[in-house]
Structures are given as structure tokens and as C-alpha cells.
Amino acid sequence: MSDVTVEKSSSLWKDAVHRLQRNRAAIVSLIALAIIIFACIVLPAIPGFLQDPNAQNLPNKNIGPSASHWFGTDHLGRDIFSRVLTGGRISIAVGLITTLVSVTIGVCWGAISGYVGGKTDSVMMRIVDILFALPFLIIVILLGKTLEPITASLTNFIVDSLNKTGAATETLNKTRAWVEPITTLVPLFIAIGTLSWLTVSRIVRAQVQSVAKQEFVEAARSLGLGHCRILFRHILPNTLGPIIVYTTLTIPSVMLLEATLSFLGLGVKPPYSSWGILIDEGANRMISNGWLLFFPTLFFSTTLFALNFLGDGLRDALDPKSAKD
Amino acid sequence: MVCRLALIVFPAFLLLASCQKETQVDRATKDGILLVGNSAEPKALDPHLVTGVIESKVISALFEGLVGNDPKDDDATPPGAATSWEHNADMTEWTFRLQPEGKWSDGKPVTARDFAFAYHRLLHPDTAGPYAEMLYFLKNAEDFNKGKITDFSQVGVKAIDDLTLQVQLREPVPFLPSLTRHYTWFPVPEHVVLKFGKMTDRFTKWSNFPNLVGNGPFKLTKWRFHDVIEVDRNPYYWDNAHVGINGIRFFPIENPYTETRAFLSGQLHTTYALPPDLLKSMKAKSPEFLRQEPYVGTVFVRLNTTRPALNDERVRQALSLTIDRKQICEHIAEGFEPAKSFIPKMGAYEPEPVLTFDPEKARKLLAEAGYPNGDHFPRFSLLIARPSARASAEALQAMWKEHLNILVNIQNKDWGSYVSAQQSLDFDMAMAGWIGDYLDPTTFLNMWTQGNGNNNTGWSNASYEAFLREAALKSEPAERLALFRQAESLLMKSQPILPISHYARVYLHRPEVKNWHPILLDNHPWKAIRLEK
Numbered sequence: 001m002s003d004v005t006v007e008k009s010s011s012l013w014k015d016a017v018h019r020l021q022r023n024r025a026a027i028v029s030l031i032a033l034a035i036i037i038f039a040c041i042v043l044p045a046i047p048g049f050l051q052d053p054n055a056q057n058l059p060n061k062n063i064g065p066s067a068s069h070w071f072g073t074d075h076l077g078r079d080i081f082s083r084v085l086t087g088g089r090i091s092i093a094v095g096l097i098t099t100l101v102s103v104t105i106g107v108c109w110g111a112i113s114g115y116v117g118g119k120t121d122s123v124m125m126r127i128v129d130i131l132f133a134l135p136f137l138i139i140v141i142l143l144g145k146t147l148e149p150i151t152a153s154l155t156n157f158i159v160d161s162l163n164k165t166g167a168a169t170e171t172l173n174k175t176r177a178w179v180e181p182i183t184t185l186v187p188l189f190i191a192i193g194t195l196s197w198l199t200v201s202r203i204v205r206a207q208v209q210s211v212a213k214q215e216f217v218e219a220a221r222s223l224g225l226g227h228c229r230i231l232f233r234h235i236l237p238n239t240l241g242p243i244i245v246y247t248t249l250t251i252p253s254v255m256l257l258e259a260t261l262s263f264l265g266l267g268v269k270p271p272y273s274s275w276g277i278l279i280d281e282g283a284n285r286m287i288s289n290g291w292l293l294f295f296p297t298l299f300f301s302t303t304l305f306a307l308n309f310l311g312d313g314l315r316d317a318l319d320p321k322s323a324k325d
Numbered sequence: 326m327v328c329r330l331a332l333i334v335f336p337a338f339l340l341l342a343s344c345q346k347e348t349q350v351d352r353a354t355k356d357g358i359l360l361v362g363n364s365a366e367p368k369a370l371d372p373h374l375v376t377g378v379i380e381s382k383v384i385s386a387l388f389e390g391l392v393g394n395d396p397k398d399d400d401a402t403p404p405g406a407a408t409s410w411e412h413n414a415d416m417t418e419w420t421f422r423l424q425p426e427g428k429w430s431d432g433k434p435v436t437a438r439d440f441a442f443a444y445h446r447l448l449h450p451d452t453a454g455p456y457a458e459m460l461y462f463l464k465n466a467e468d469f470n471k472g473k474i475t476d477f478s479q480v481g482v483k484a485i486d487d488l489t490l491q492v493q494l495r496e497p498v499p500f501l502p503s504l505t506r507h508y509t510w511f512p513v514p515e516h517v518v519l520k521f522g523k524m525t526d527r528f529t530k531w532s533n534f535p536n537l538v539g540n541g542p543f544k545l546t547k548w549r550f551h552d553v554i555e556v557d558r559n560p561y562y563w564d565n566a567h568v569g570i571n572g573i574r575f576f577p578i579e580n581p582y583t584e585t586r587a588f589l590s591g592q593l594h595t596t597y598a599l600p601p602d603l604l605k606s607m608k609a610k611s612p613e614f615l616r617q618e619p620y621v622g623t624v625f626v627r628l629n630t631t632r633p634a635l636n637d638e639r640v641r642q643a644l645s646l647t648i649d650r651k652q653i654c655e656h657i658a659e660g661f662e663p664a665k666s667f668i669p670k671m672g673a674y675e676p677e678p679v680l681t682f683d684p685e686k687a688r689k690l691l692a693e694a695g696y697p698n699g700d701h702f703p704r705f706s707l708l709i710a711r712p713s714a715r716a717s718a719e720a721l722q723a724m725w726k727e728h729l730n731i732l733v734n735i736q737n738k739d740w741g742s743y744v745s746a747q748q749s750l751d752f753d754m755a756m757a758g759w760i761g762d763y764l765d766p767t768t769f770l771n772m773w774t775q776g777n778g779n780n781n782t783g784w785s786n787a788s789y790e791a792f793l794r795e796a797a798l799k800s801e802p803a804e805r806l807a808l809f810r811q812a813e814s815l816l817m818k819s820q821p822i823l824p825i826s827h828y829a830r831v832y833l834h835r836p837e838v839k840n841w842h843p844i845l846l847d848n849h850p851w852k853a854i855r856l857e858k
Binding site for chain 1: 722723
């Protein structure tokens with residue numbers, strides 16, 4: 001029994017988790033996100049749980065929310081509940097995949113630029129400056145349109161090879177319904193992914209530059225480690241905080257972009273849905289059938305809010321300079 | 326105290342005042358300006374290069390044909406650029422006397438030569454006018470257009486003097502006066518066209534702002550792309566005293582839902598079309614704005630018959646047999662009539678009701694064509710141009726999938742590229758519509774002949790064209806119509822097109838707009854309109 005209280009040593013990560021737990025908004029957001037992601041990823045995969053999101057039943061059109069159609073039906077008699085969930089799948093997939101693409105490019109670009117420095121750094125950052133100056137939405141639309149024929153042939157190739165396996169028509173159609181909306185979105189993935197890494201690269205470059213001057217990097221260098229190892233094993237892990245924060249903030253902005261493009265008719269092709277398309281169709285008919293707009297918007301804005309709150313929470317939690325308590 | 330009260334009251338007063346601010350429509354009504362929703366950006370304003378209804382609305386404000394439109398009666402023929410006309414006994418030779426006061430909007434006189442020049446330009450093979458066949462009624466016009474003869478003086482049009490135009494026709498055309506109300510029969514200003522290029526140059530600057538010169542009641546005063554086309558009173562117009570409004574603004578609002586919202590917030594006098602699924606709520610909420618009128622036109626799917634699979638008649642029939650037209654008209658295109666044939670009922674013409682819904686037979690036909698259960702059927706895209714067409718397209722997509730196990734993509738393009746894609750046969754299937762240009766079955770039948778600028782299916786049929794040629798020579802109406810029925814049956818058996826429904830014109834319209842009456846062809850003469858509060 002000692003009367004001296006020794007402060008328990010705790011790592012940066014433990015502190016961060018602790019701080020995050022005390023941030024109520026972030027925790028609520030995390031739970032909300034978990035529910036939405038569960039609903040969108042798992043529920044449509046349970047056979048028979050949802051009605052077919054693309055099955056039309058014209059006599060049942062424009063029915064308000066009821067026991068058989070929780071979120072009502074649209075102008076073609078399709079069940080909005082299953083359309084919102086399957087559409088959420090696509091929106092979330094777009095968010096995750098394009099963010100992954102853009103963060104990977106951005107981190108590598110920024111890290112190399114910051115670590116190598118000198119002329120290489122100048123050239124790489126000027127390229128970023130130039131890309132920043134381009135009108136983002138227009139370039140995304142142009143790239144998407146140019147890449148469309150390539151992905152169309154990709155889709156056809158996948159569908160053809162599915163045909164050749166001689167699988168039953170039923171499973172064939174099911175796989176198709178999975179593959180097709182994703183492959184039609186590949187141009188958008190590429191277009192958004194290749195243009196939205198610019199900010200990440202700047203953040204990472206600044207972080208790498210400040211970390212690279214610290215003593216432990218000197219130590220690693222004096223041990224004779226290679227550049228690659230120093231950069232990826234010693235420097236990058238120390239810049240992870242800002243990267244994670246930035247990632248959680250990129251996902252919603254990319255989802256918003258997908259919604260914008262779908263709203264303009266450039267995203268997922270009918271009959272498949274995404275939140276952007278559902279909101280577009282709902283907005284058109286909001287004078288007469290408000291629920292068509294309400295439910296997709298509810299899911300979409302909840303997800304966006306949650307991701308933003310979570311990002312804020314993570315930023316506070318992962319900031320090593322914030323007070324230790 | 327007083328001071329503080331004023332601080333609160335004054336902004337509140339301002340707020341109140343801003344709520345009661347007059348809308349755009351109120352202001353426009355006061356200024357005598359008509360605000361029109363016009364659906365899409367016109368492909369061009371050159372009457373020789375366009376085929377659409379959208380373009381026709383603007384062109385009919387800027388130009389005027391020989392015969393005018395009556396606001397109430399489709400068949401009436403008030404004077405237009407011509408004051409009077411007469412014809413010989415068998416209606417193959419017509420003489421039009423032009424308005425002595427007729428002037429272009431730059432003050433130059435309109436002469437018979439301008440008409441002859443316009444017909445020469447549209448018919449010249451180098452112009453490649455997509456609507457040239459509207460002039461095939463002229464003697465030798467078809468041969469000239471197809472390059473079989475190169476001497477335009479053999480074509481049946483002649484400017485006898487400045488104010489006398491004589492046309493000779495290849496067949497008796499009793500409806501010639503109403504035909505000349507179509508923009509393909511309008512004059513174009515020779516002196517302006519030639520200033521900006523050769524006669525046969527396409528898309529030169531003559532028809533852009535500020536170069537465009539017309540002979541209509543209005544002149545072009547502003548053209549901002551995808552924003553607005555403004556036309557204002559043309560002081561040189563011969564009948565300027567009877568033009569009831571000072572100008573028209575055409576807004577290319579492509580999304581009909583947006584257009585409806587714009588109308589309801591007081592930004593438009595009249596809309597292009599009301600989306601069918603808003604019909605019910607409009608009936609309940611603002612019946613005073615709702616107009617439902619008959620309209621001579623057909624919604625159909627155009628097939629590219631040069632594509633493998635679609636070049637097989639059985640496949641096309643199978644596609645047609647699996648369209649449940651009744652369902653579509655009941656639930657998606659509310660107010661439209663299910664099509665039983667291509668031509669809507671008009672006048673004495675009764676089309677044969679041949680289109681049916683029979684999935685069983687369709688599956689059999691598809692299997693015979695080599696695609697049992699839709700296996701290995703090529704993946705086609707269905708082209709659409711307007712968001713309002715998406716619901717019908719998705720319904721077709723679902724019906725073909727359900728009954729034939731065929732998957733079809735839906736592809737959205739803007740109006741200009743949608744039209745170009747079809748004209749260059751760079752499409753598989755397209756949602757399309759056709760509105761009659763005059764009240765005679767030929768306006769629906771002539772377009773499916775070989776090389777016609779509005780055919781765009783790659784389909785042609787010698788016996789079909791023989792029926793039409795034979796009918797053209799008949800003067801007995803019953804015989805003529807019988808031949809048209811035979812031609813149409815042939816068309817419906819081969820089905821390069823899949824008719825879906827017959828149009829109804831459903832739109833929103835403000836009561837301030839006077840002298841706007843329901844007419845079948847929807848050619849409301851702009852000059853007759855009055856705006857009164």
C-alpha cells in the first residue's frame with residue numbers, strides 16, 4: 001500500500017478512445033451509422049426479408065407508408081423501404097471505394113513529396129495546384145462520360161462470362177443486379193477518386209515534413225534503414241490521426257457528390273437506385289407524395305451528419321495536443 | 326420608446342411588403358409579355374434544320390407562312406404572308422398573292438423569291454434538311470432532293486413577280502393551305518442567309534442572335550443558351566396593329582416537375598407539359614390552371630432495325646406484344662389513350678386496331694427468332710431525352726424483363742444529342758413521340774419511307790411505299806383512306822416502331838392569357854393572344 005499515486009501510463013490510442021467515449025455526439029453518431037450500415041448491408045442480403053426493390057406493381061403505386069410498405073411505394077409501385085436500403089448500399093459503396101482510392105493516392109503523393117523535398121516536392125505540389133484549379137464537377141462529368149464506353153464493355157464482359165458459366169437464370173439475374181450498378185459506377189469511382197486526393201496530399205505532406213525533422217527519424221536513419229522503411233514504418237503511422245479524420249470527412253462529401261451526379265442523371269442507371277436518385281425522384285413529386293422525398297433524405301442526411309460528427313469527434317480525440325485528463 | 330417601436334415595426338413592414346411583392350407573371354402581364362415553358366433548348370432556329378415541336382414554337386413567332394393560324398379552328402385559313410390564293414380545278418396548281426406590305430424584320434420587303442429560295446435551300450441535297458419531305462408535294466421535288474435531277478427550275482415552284490408565287494404539285498392536295506402553315510414552307514431571307522455563307526451551308530450564323538431576320542410578328546432580341554429566348558414585337562410586321570402582346574419569353578425547362586413548380590410560383594404563363602403523376606393533385610388543388618385537351622400525336626419506341634436481333638420482324642413483334650399499354654396509360658401516362666395502332670383517330674380515318682398484349686405469343690416468337698427465354702439476347706439501350714420519360718421507360722424495362730427475360734439499359738441524353746443519335750442511327754431503341762403537322766394520315770405515314778429524315782429506323786418497305794404512291798393519285802377520299810389503312814397495317818406488322826399511347830395535351834395555363842383555345846394541332850397563333858388581368 002503506497003500512498004504515492006503513480007499515474008498509469010497510457011498510449012495515445014487509449015487516450016483517444018477515452019476522449020471519444022466522452023464525446024456524446026460522436027458516440028450517438030457511431031451507433032446511428034452502425035444501424036444504417038447494418039440495415040443497408042445485411043438486410044438486403046437476407047433472402048426474402050425485403051421485397052424486390054425493382055419489382056413494379058403498377059396498381060399499387062403512390063401508396064403512403066403502411067404496414068405492407070413501411071415507407072410507401074413510388075410512382076411505379078415499387079417498395080420504397082427496400083429501395084432505400086439497396087440504394088444505401090450503392091451510396092455507401094461509392095463513399096467507401098472512392099474515398100479509399102483518393103486517400104491511397106493522396107497519402108502516397110503527399111508522403112513522397114514531403115519526404116523527398118526539394119525540386120521533386122515543388123514539382124509534385126505544383127501539379128496539385130494545377131489540378132486544384134480545374135473545375136471539379138465539370139472534370140468529373142467529362143471523365144465519367146469518356147470512360148462510359150469502357151465500363152459498358154466491362155459490364156458486358158462480366159455478364160457474358162456469367163452467361164458462359166451456365167448458371168441458373170435466377171442466380172444469374174441476382175448476381176447481375178449486384179454487379180451491374182457497381183460497374184456502371186466505375187467511371188465515377190475513377191473520376192472522383194483521381195480528383196479528390198488533392199487535399200489529403202497537402203495535409204500528409206505537411207505532417208510528413210514536420211515529423212521527418214524529429215529525433216526518432218534521425219535515429220532510424222542512423223541505424224541505416226532504407227527510405228521506404230523509414231517513410232512507411234516510422235513517419236506515416238505518426239500522421240495517421242489527421243488521415244483518419246480527413247477520411248471520415250471525405251466519405252460524406254463523396255456521397256454527396258454521387259447524389260449530385262445522380263440528381264443530374266449521371267450516376268446509377270435505372271432501374272437501380274441510390275440515395276441520390278431516390279431524392280431526385282422524390283423531389284420531383286414532393287408536391288403530391290411527400291414520403292418519396294422524406295425517407296431517402298432522412299437516411300442520407302442522418303448518415304452525412306453522423307459521419308461529420310464522428311469526424312469532428314475523432315479530430316478532437318486524436319489531437320495529441322489536447323489536454324490530457 | 327417611439328424610436329424602438331419603429332425599429333421593430335419597420336422591418337416587419339418590409340417583410341410584409343416583400344411577401345406581397347408581385348410575381349414575375351404579374352409584372353409580365355402588365356408589360357404584355359408572355360412567359361412560356363418550352364421544355365428544351367432548341368437544336369437550332371433555322372427552319373430547314375430542325376424537326377421538333379420545341380423549335381416550331383419559337384420559329385412560328387419569328388417567321389410566318391403563306392397562310393396564318395386561327396386561334397379557334399384548326400381548319401380555318403386566315404391570311405398570312407399571302408393575302409389570297411387560288412387553285413386550278415384539280416388542285417395541282419396554286420397561286421399565292423403576297424402581302425404588299427410584307428417586310429422582313431430588317432425592313433426589306435418579303436418577295437416571292439424568298440419563298441422559292443427557301444424551298445430550293447431545303448430541297449437541295451447538300452443542305453440535307455431532315456424535314457425536306459414536307460415539300461415532296463411539289464412537282465419533281467423528291468427527284469431534286471434525291472439528286473436525280475439537278476435543275477431546280479424543273480421543281481414546281483416559281484416566283485412570277487415580286488408578289489406572286491406559283492406552285493405546281495405532283496398530286497391534288499386539297500389541304501395545301503394548312504400544309505403551308507408548317508415551318509418547312511416558311512420563307513427565309515435570301516439576303517441574310519447568303520451574307521453568312523453559301524445557300525446550302527448548315528448551321529451558319531444567320532439564324533443566331535443578332536443576325537436572325539424573320540417575317541413573323543416577333544423578332545429575336547435575346548438568346549441565352551439554356552436560359553431564355555426572348556422575342557419582341559416586330560415593328561415591320563404587316564399586321565403589327567393586331568399583334569396583341571409585346572413579346573414572348575421561351576424558357577427551356579427540361580424537367581417538367583421543375584417547370585410545374587416554376588408555374589406555381591408565378592414564373593410562367595403556360596407550361597409545356599404537366600407530369601402525369603401530378604394530375605390528381607393539380608385537379609384537387611388548382612383546377613383553375615389545369616388544361617386537358619386532345620392532341621393528335623403518338624408516343625412510340627423507335628427501333629434501330631439495322632441492329633442484329635432488332636432486324637428480325639419476330640423480335641420486334643415480341644417486344645410489342647409484351648407492352649401492356651393499358652397499364653401504362655392507366656398508371657403512368659394518365660390521361661393518354663392506349664395505342665391500338667400508330668395513327669390516332671383523325672377525321673374520317675379509322676385505323677385498324679391491331680396492337681395487343683399477348684406475352685405467350687411473344688415468347689413463342691422470340692424463341693423462333695433464336696432467343697428462347699431471352700437467352701443470349703443482345704443488351705440494348707433505350708434512349709430517353711426527358712426525365713418525364715423515365716417512368717415509362719422503366720415500365721417497359723420491367724415488362725420486357727418479366728415477360729421475355731430481356732434486360733434493357735436506359736440511357737439519358739440531352740435533346741440535341743438525342744435527336745442527332747437517332748438521325749445517325751447511333752442508337753438501339755428510343756422513346757419518341759410524333760405530333761401530326763396537319764390533319765391528314767400522310768403526316769404519320771410519309772415519314773416511314775426510305776431516306777426520310779424522320780424515319781431513323783433503317784426500315785423501309787417497297788410495297789408500303791407503293792400503297793402511299795397509289796393513294797396519292799386517288800382523289801376519292803374513301804379509296805385513299807383504304808390504301809392508307811393497308812399501308813398502316815403493313816407498318817404495324819413489321820413494327821420498326823412500337824406505338825404505346827396517343828397524346829393528350831395536359832398542361833398548366835394562367836387565366837390571364839386570353840384567346841388561347843383548345844385546338845388539335847396545338848398551333849396557337851402567338852399574335853392573337855391577349856394578356857388581361
